[in-house]
Amino acid sequence: MTDNLTSLATPPAPAAPYRWRWPALMVILTGSVMELLDATVTSIAGPTIRADLGGGTSLIQWLGVAYTLAMTAGLLVGGRLGDIVGRKRMFLIGASGFVAGSLLCAVAGGPETVIAARVLQGLFGAAMIPQGFGMMKEMFPPRELQAAFGAMGPIMGLSAVGGPTLAGWLVDADFFGTGWRMIFLINLPIGLIAILAAIKFLPATRPTRGVRLDLPGAVLASTGSLLLVFPLVQGREYGWPAWTFAMMAGSAAVFVLFGRYEVHRSRAGGDPLILASLFRKRAFLGGMATGTIYFAAFSGFGLVFNLYLQLGLGFSPLRAAVAGIPLSIGMIVGMGVVQAVMRHGRKVLHAGAVTMTAGVLILLPLLGSEAGFWQLAPALLVTGMGAGLIMGPYFDIVLAGVDPHETGSASGTLTALQQVGGALGTAVLGTVFFSTLDTDPTAAARNTFWIVAGMIALTFLAGFLLPKQAHRDAELPH
Template sequence: MTTLDTHPVQAPEAAGPAPYRWRWPALFVILAGSVMELLDATVTNIAGPTMRADLGGGTSMIQWLGAAYTLAMTAGLLTGGRLGDIVGRRRMFLIGATGFVVGSLLCAVSFSPETVIAARVVQGLFGAAMVPQGLGMMREMFPPTELRAALGMFGPVMGLSAIGGPILAGWLADADLLGTGWRMIFLINLPVGLATLAAALRFLPASRPARSLTLDLPGAALASLGALLVVFPLVQGREYGWPAWAFAMMAASAAVFALFGRYESRRAGRGRDPLVAPSLFRKRSFVGGLFTGTIYFAAFTGFGLVFNLYTQLGLGYSPLKAGLAGIPLSAGMIVGMGLVQALRGHGRRLLHAGALIMTAGVVALLLLLGAEAGPWQFAPALLVTGVGSGLIMGPYFEIALAGVEPHEMGSASGTLTALQQVGAALGVALLGTVFFGATGGDPTAAARQTFWVVAGMVALTFLAGFLLPRRTGEDTGPGH
């Protein structure tokens, strides 16, 4: 194995140290890891019905295939970034990528709903160890003049992954390569993951661990427990007839989150490193971002799941045809995010415009639902929905992080990223429950009812957007 050169030749003292020699190959390693994680976050939206037909289980199994992954990802993200600071980002990337490959293999050899859901948890936890290391390594590797260009590569790559992922998952599930059926959507991670690991060993830079930092394990446990107490009853409550314990668990989640907030404040007061900086909750932009992001990510992720379920269970599409039918949604999102780059100065108004456009697209789609509708009839409404979603997503993180101090940035960005996963899990749980609870033998009626709920959630995103500052440079302290 070739040893990685972590001591690049120094430039003259006046110019500072030379940039890391292998920074561009290292960037592609980071992108490969992110793409692998992103694809596996969504493949079960396409393959879920086929997996359930093979493994058995109730309708909640399809919801848990996504929710288990995103909940595990959330729990891991809250600590994965900090572990990279403590033990080294390269080391954590390698650990995460290795575990992700193992989790993929466990998914592929699963023989029951319980084993595949447990394997999805393994995937999510190790994905959370791998993905957060990328940004920190990029800031170490690239000089300021190149960093913006490097960060700019994420958008197109992630956009192409969003389009290609469902198509690849549908094709692999349909092709039945070597008699593997749906299992190939996970087996394909083995060669990709091993190649990524080999490239990571060669090209990623070693970083010096910051051993003065400490890990807030009790805080991570409380936050994860609070999220689980919300998602579990939403997914399972319908199948058990909404017993009292389901509502008790959701009520308990509020108490757990309150305890989490108090614990974090006391930890910070004692001079220890909190999982989430309490000062963030005194900033209007950040608090507004929490509300806005939770609603939006729940609506968008749940919408994608229900559309795929409707096309397969209601219209009889194959997984590949269902994946192809969703292309306009992903393409529209890329267009919307591209518009954000040209119109960035409009700040919050972009997000509001996106919410209105996305609502119009969802309403147009639900009016088209029916046995006679096909992919070409859905395409315009999906494209409009995607454009609106891109206009929301494009400025969201920048606006929500406005007013965050430099020393709070790591905690703030990690919290918002974890919140994206929580919102996704809630969307899968809530909207999946609405869809399956309303089916009654008519998937079209169920989809129509669910999409009305989605339209209402996007309208709430519009209202929550007023909590955000008008522009990223605006003061967002408590007095404003």
């Protein structure tokens, strides 16, 4: 009797951590690095790709926009598909499709085929990336989970610095006469190794019962994004016909329909992409506004800066990539500083907006034929630090204003919004830059960067809608 009581009073021993969790983490990080590199390489290689394949200047924009829009559409359902069919299976599907998309990019013979291949990359990348976060939470005990997530920061930061630099080096090196195609061919051996390692080391996860896919919601959100971005990219080349404005108006109508559909699905007991209750939270709506403006400004700034150096000043891809390194280093430094000042919450984001605006304004008079690495580096470093101070606390501050059961939906939505903002920035600021590039490249860059400064000022104002303090236990996007 005593033995029975003792056994009932003793809690069951916790399950042993997954044996291969650290090798599995390296597989997940490899997939994330591969995706992040391909998200940035075309900002450097775009002019070279266009010179080889032909097409209008909008091709340079579409190389990034097609990828990010596809990534957005995929992220809206990628994590849910992992719950439905199993995370390991979805990771393997995503990695295999990403490698196939990379091969199609490398052998593309025209603008249309390379854009289609970029869409494929984005879709399969979105199927691969969300699975890693879910598997990490399952593999690591609480005491190790923070260390596992902490390992991602430096690696992602190095990838942000290394992506454009690697692209510039590969294009200039012209290995085996492949030119720009090597920036995609390099994914083949890396991806195949990651796939084989994933088969060996990733844990087999069972599908989650009762989870349903909100495919109509994903279609509506993707359609609204495309209706907005397509005319912004192509409108200038077509002379801004009436249908471009009709598409943008149609985009607003589709997004309204999307919101109503999500509310209806939530009330009907379904699994909406976005919980309807989030639309009643000032913090979430303010976070959407702040994030969209910031990510648009930062992505557009990076694209236009690289294009200006190559198309305006005649820099080689490698020289342009090296010139942009201080921007990435500054961002890493800014995000590192955030860890020490997070207790100040929203003030950190506001300080970042002021710092980034100052960096952009310092850069303006430095543009011109005499611009070089050392002349531009201080302004880019300040700009990057400001960007890091905004990005570092952004998710935690926004998530402080939502309820615990809403955190997963909110974080996933904000991650997808990051892609939407990047696509909008590439479309809008790229169009502004190309509109006067042929007549005066330096004036084109300055006009664009004035708009960037204005957008960051709007980010500062939108930041007042956010909670004053950050939520330190917020979930990572998944």
